[in-house]
Amino acid sequence: MKHTISVLLQNKPGVLSRVTGLFSGRGFNIESLSVAETLEPSISCLTLVTRGDEAIIEQITKQLHKLIDVIKVTDISDSEYVEREMVLIRVKAEAQTRAEVLRVIDIFRGKVVDVSPKSYAVEVTGSASKVQAIIDILKPIGIQEIVRTGTIAMARASKK
Amino acid sequence: MEKISGSQAIIRCLQEEGIKTIFGFPGGAVIDLFDALMDSDITNVLVRHEQGAVHAADGLARVTGEVGVALLTSGPGATNGVTAIATAYMDSIPLVILTGQVPTPLIGNDAFQEVDIVGITRPCTKHNYLVKDAKDLVSTLREAFHIARTGRPGPVLVDLPKDVVAKMVDFPEKKPIRMQNYQPTYEPHPGQIEKACKKILKAKNPVLYVGGGVILSNANEELTELARKLNMPVTMTLMGLGGFPGSDPLSMGMLGMHGSYTANMAVANSDLLIAVGARFDDRVTGRLDAFAPHATIIHIDIDPTSISKNVKVDIPIVADCKHALTAMNAWFNNSSDFNREQVAASHEPWLATIGEWTKKHPMGYLDEGDIIKPQYVIQKLDELTHGDAIITTEVGQNQMWAAQFYKFNKPRQWATSGGLGTMGYGLPAAIGAKMAFPEKTVIDVAGDGSIQMNIQELATAKQYKCPVKIAILNNNYLGMVRQWQELFYNKRYAGTVMEVTPDFVMLAQAYGAVGLRATKKSEVEAVIKEALATDNTVIMDFVIAREECVFPMVPAGKATTEMLLV
Numbered sequence: 001m002k003h004t005i006s007v008l009l010q011n012k013p014g015v016l017s018r019v020t021g022l023f024s025g026r027g028f029n030i031e032s033l034s035v036a037e038t039l040e041p042s043i044s045c046l047t048l049v050t051r052g053d054e055a056i057i058e059q060i061t062k063q064l065h066k067l068i069d070v071i072k073v074t075d076i077s078d079s080e081y082v083e084r085e086m087v088l089i090r091v092k093a094e095a096q097t098r099a100e101v102l103r104v105i106d107i108f109r110g111k112v113v114d115v116s117p118k119s120y121a122v123e124v125t126g127s128a129s130k131v132q133a134i135i136d137i138l139k140p141i142g143i144q145e146i147v148r149t150g151t152i153a154m155a156r157a158s159k160k
Numbered sequence: 161m162e163k164i165s166g167s168q169a170i171i172r173c174l175q176e177e178g179i180k181t182i183f184g185f186p187g188g189a190v191i192d193l194f195d196a197l198m199d200s201d202i203t204n205v206l207v208r209h210e211q212g213a214v215h216a217a218d219g220l221a222r223v224t225g226e227v228g229v230a231l232l233t234s235g236p237g238a239t240n241g242v243t244a245i246a247t248a249y250m251d252s253i254p255l256v257i258l259t260g261q262v263p264t265p266l267i268g269n270d271a272f273q274e275v276d277i278v279g280i281t282r283p284c285t286k287h288n289y290l291v292k293d294a295k296d297l298v299s300t301l302r303e304a305f306h307i308a309r310t311g312r313p314g315p316v317l318v319d320l321p322k323d324v325v326a327k328m329v330d331f332p333e334k335k336p337i338r339m340q341n342y343q344p345t346y347e348p349h350p351g352q353i354e355k356a357c358k359k360i361l362k363a364k365n366p367v368l369y370v371g372g373g374v375i376l377s378n379a380n381e382e383l384t385e386l387a388r389k390l391n392m393p394v395t396m397t398l399m400g401l402g403g404f405p406g407s408d409p410l411s412m413g414m415l416g417m418h419g420s421y422t423a424n425m426a427v428a429n430s431d432l433l434i435a436v437g438a439r440f441d442d443r444v445t446g447r448l449d450a451f452a453p454h455a456t457i458i459h460i461d462i463d464p465t466s467i468s469k470n471v472k473v474d475i476p477i478v479a480d481c482k483h484a485l486t487a488m489n490a491w492f493n494n495s496s497d498f499n500r501e502q503v504a505a506s507h508e509p510w511l512a513t514i515g516e517w518t519k520k521h522p523m524g525y526l527d528e529g530d531i532i533k534p535q536y537v538i539q540k541l542d543e544l545t546h547g548d549a550i551i552t553t554e555v556g557q558n559q560m561w562a563a564q565f566y567k568f569n570k571p572r573q574w575a576t577s578g579g580l581g582t583m584g585y586g587l588p589a590a591i592g593a594k595m596a597f598p599e600k601t602v603i604d605v606a607g608d609g610s611i612q613m614n615i616q617e618l619a620t621a622k623q624y625k626c627p628v629k630i631a632i633l634n635n636n637y638l639g640m641v642r643q644w645q646e647l648f649y650n651k652r653y654a655g656t657v658m659e660v661t662p663d664f665v666m667l668a669q670a671y672g673a674v675g676l677r678a679t680k681k682s683e684v685e686a687v688i689k690e691a692l693a694t695d696n697t698v699i700m701d702f703v704i705a706r707e708e709c710v711f712p713m714v715p716a717g718k719a720t721t722e723m724l725l726v
Contacts, residue, residue: 010341014290018282025283055468062465068287068307071341 002031003057004049004083004153007064008072011037011044015069019046022067028052028060032085032128032150043071047152049128076153083153086125088113089135092142093120101141108134119144163328166294167196170258170320172331173301174202179229181205181220181595183213183588187233188273189260189322194231205595205624208616210237212588214244214315215614218253219589220596222575223550225378227254227308228592234260235273238319239280243582245315246284250579251399252376254313256304257285263323264292278319286314294327306337311344312463313376344462348479348487356434356458356475357491361498363432363456365510366392369415369444372399372578373437373461373481375571380404382485383436389492391504393514395423397438398559399578402568407547412514413523416444417714418560421521424712424720426514427452435459437481440470441579450719460484521712521725523564530680534558534633534704537684538565541603541631544688549601550593552576554586554610556640558633560710562605584613590628591621601629601692608634608661618671621697629691630699632664635706643709647724664701673697 009015016035023030028050035046050060057075064073076083093101098120105112105122108130114121124134128151135146164172170193174182183205186194197204207213210232217228228248232241238259248255262271278290287307289300297320304316360366374383380403387394387410394404395415404411415423427433433455438444445451448470459466459473460481467476477484492498525535538561541549547567552575553559559576568574575593577585586604594602604611611632621628633639642656665675674696678687684702691698712723 014278014282017279021282055472059465059469066463066465068339068342 002049002051004076004151006074006076006153007046007070009044009046010069011042018067018069022063034150034152049151076155080156081153082156083127083151084125085128085131085151086149087131088147089122089138089143090119090145091122091138092144094118097141104137161330164331166297166325166327166329167192169298169329169331170301171196171200173298174229176334177305182229182231183207183216184231185210185213185237187237187260189234189262190231192325207620210240211244212614212617214241214257215585215588216592217255218248219552219575219592221253221255223572223593224596227256227305229256231258234262235275238277239275242280245281247577247580247582247585248315249284251372252313254308255315256308257315257317259317259319261319261321264321281317285317288317290319291324294324294329297329298331302334302337345478346480346483348477348484352475352477353487353491356477357488359432359456359475365430366432367426367430368392368394369433369435369438370394370400370403371397371438374400374403377481379482379485380571382482382489385489386485389500391507393426393511397444398563401563401574402571405569406567407569414563418710420523421712421723422514422517424723425517428721430455433457437461439466446714446718446720524726530682532678532681532684532702532704534561534708535565536681537631537633537702538562540684540688542566544692545601549603552586552589552593552604554606555581555583556607556610557710558605558607583610587614588617591617591626594626594628603629603631606630606632607639608632608636609638609658618673622672627695627697632699632701633704634701635704636661664699668699673699675699677701679703
């Protein structure tokens with residue numbers, strides 16, 4: 001089962017390698033990982049997507065929490081949450097496919113961020129599955145390069 | 161505020177923590193620190209190899225309960241310490257390891273004797289630091305000690321670049337340390353305590369399964385009180401020996417791969433297993449699905465990651481063992497549901513069954529005339545030291561025989577590398593223990609193979625007038641691996657025959673120590689007596705039955721009830 005885990009940690013050298021070392025050392029897997037500073041510059045927020053049964057996810061969250069530089073660990077997928085990923089795709093766009101590419105981008109509410117005579121660079125944001133969907137659709141037209149950010153996520157605010 | 165040098169500040173931090181003895185080996189990157197040490201009242205024990213320094217600090221920590229300190233130089237000095245750091249990490253031993261580092265402008269340049277020791281030790285320390293700014297020196301040192309000794313203890317490494325240590329710094333007054341992101345849970349949840357105690361009252365066949373956490377949290381008295389109050393049998397892990405008196409009638413001895421028949425049968429037939437400061441290691445559980453299959457499991461541990469890691473726990477209690485056991489004892493004392501005589505009587509049939517198992521397969525060995533059986537040597541050591549010596553061990557058969565046949569009645573008289581299984585641990589650890597308690601008898605139970613891994617520390621023992629005794633159970637084999645080869649590899653003794661072994665008597669003499677040898681059973685007692693009476697470091701070379709095996713034995717991957725017996 002897929003889990004999205006959010007980790008607040010000290011923004012110091014070496015902290016990220018403590019997290020990744022923990023995963024490789026204990027044989028947990030990381031599907032994606034994204035990390036950046038929070039409002040408080042001394043603290044970073046790391047979002048990682050992993051897979052495992054209940055016991056493994058329990059170990060992952062406990063082991064993360066055990067790291068001295070980790071402040072807070074939340075398994076976001078325990079509750080309602082929003083997740084987003086961004087992808088940059090360089091897709092072939094020649095005379096006969098340019099219009100088709102633009103239509104697809106429009107359907108996915110993407111943006112063209114770089115244009116060359118033979119290609120577009122496209123930016124698309126959405127859930128991991130939406131990102132995967134546009135990749136699958138553009139693939140037959142000819143994707144030259146993709147870069148994905150990995151998922152970031154946030155728990156939904158309480159409705160009460 | 162008066163400024164002092166970084167190295168003076170570090171020494172002052174050690175004094176602040178009550179450190180009297182450290183173990184170290186110098187090098188270019190730590191000359192300043194050694195220089196500052198010379199003006200302090202702290203003794204530096206100059207070891208002969210950095211692994212020995214960290215093991216010695218570890219030995220001192222295990223027998224005293226204090227934080228052990230080692231000081232190593234950069235590069236090879238630091239990497240030589242890694243095995244011993246990992247040893248302490250696996251057994252949760254509080255250490256602070258100070259390593260020298262090249263000056264900060266050179267870090268990352270592949271400078272002479274540079275190594276990324278913080279990167280290397282990240283997975284085998286509780287935490288580690290590289291101090292890049294001199295103003296962080298004092299706070300980092302204080303934090304390192306705090307982390308090492310609190311919660312689940314462990315080694316903390318502080319890497320000290322040469323230029324940082326040379327700078328002048330303030331030495332602010334010590335304030336209580338509060339870390340936002342590190343707050344171990346000491347107090348148990350009262351609801352969980354009540355749930356556990358109620359479950360205990362309902363149990364017919366309970367077993368207390370005691371690990372090193374009981375020793376680390378000094379909870380042996382609380383544990384003993386609980387066991388006797390409820391008349392419950394107790395088994396201990398290798399790390400837990402001494403957590404409950406080994407000669408108490410309720411003690412079933414050690415469990416697991418080389419545990420007693422009684423202990424393994426009791427766990428397999430228990431309806432309630434109360435794990436206290438133990439971590440369900442594979443050497444304890446054997447095949448997981450056959451471990452305590454009928455039991456409800458209560459697990460007390462200060463480290464939440466230990467709970468439900470290997471075995472699903474029914475009633476977890478995250479707390480310091482001492483606090484949790486105190487709360488349980490108090491619950492029983494105050495509970496109207498608890499009638500001590502009645503509960504004690506209700507466990508009598510279970511204890512009778514346990515007694516039957518012991519009668520059927522007691523811990524023992526076959527005597528063979530005047531051939532020295534290693535178990536006999538340990539029994540004699542126990543007898544002639546009145547069970548009161550500090551015993552350290554190497555790793556392998558020697559370690560298991562020591563664990564099986566020495567009766568540990570008190571905590572902190574036993575130092576052995578349990579989790580990592582590090583050969584070469586025993587001699588330096590014995591030196592560390594003896595430095596802490598010069599008046600106590602300290603014996604390293606060794607094999608002829610593992611003693612050679614840190615034999616150079618004989619010189620350290622001599623230099624610091626540290627009359628430790630070394631009992632070598634000499635079979636000219638790497639005995640434990642040979643035993644596996646005998647039992648599971650058609651007696652193909654690949655790489656386990658020690659074709660050349662030094663003459664240990666002459667070797668002792670070469671170091672200015674005393675060497676004694678026994679080749680017959682009838683000589684054992686005299687050799688031990690002479691060693692104990694000698695005010696010098698002594699090697700006792702016991703030439704033992706060559707192919708003696710450690711039994712009982714649960715073959716790897718089997719259920720703990722499938723024991724090979726004597």
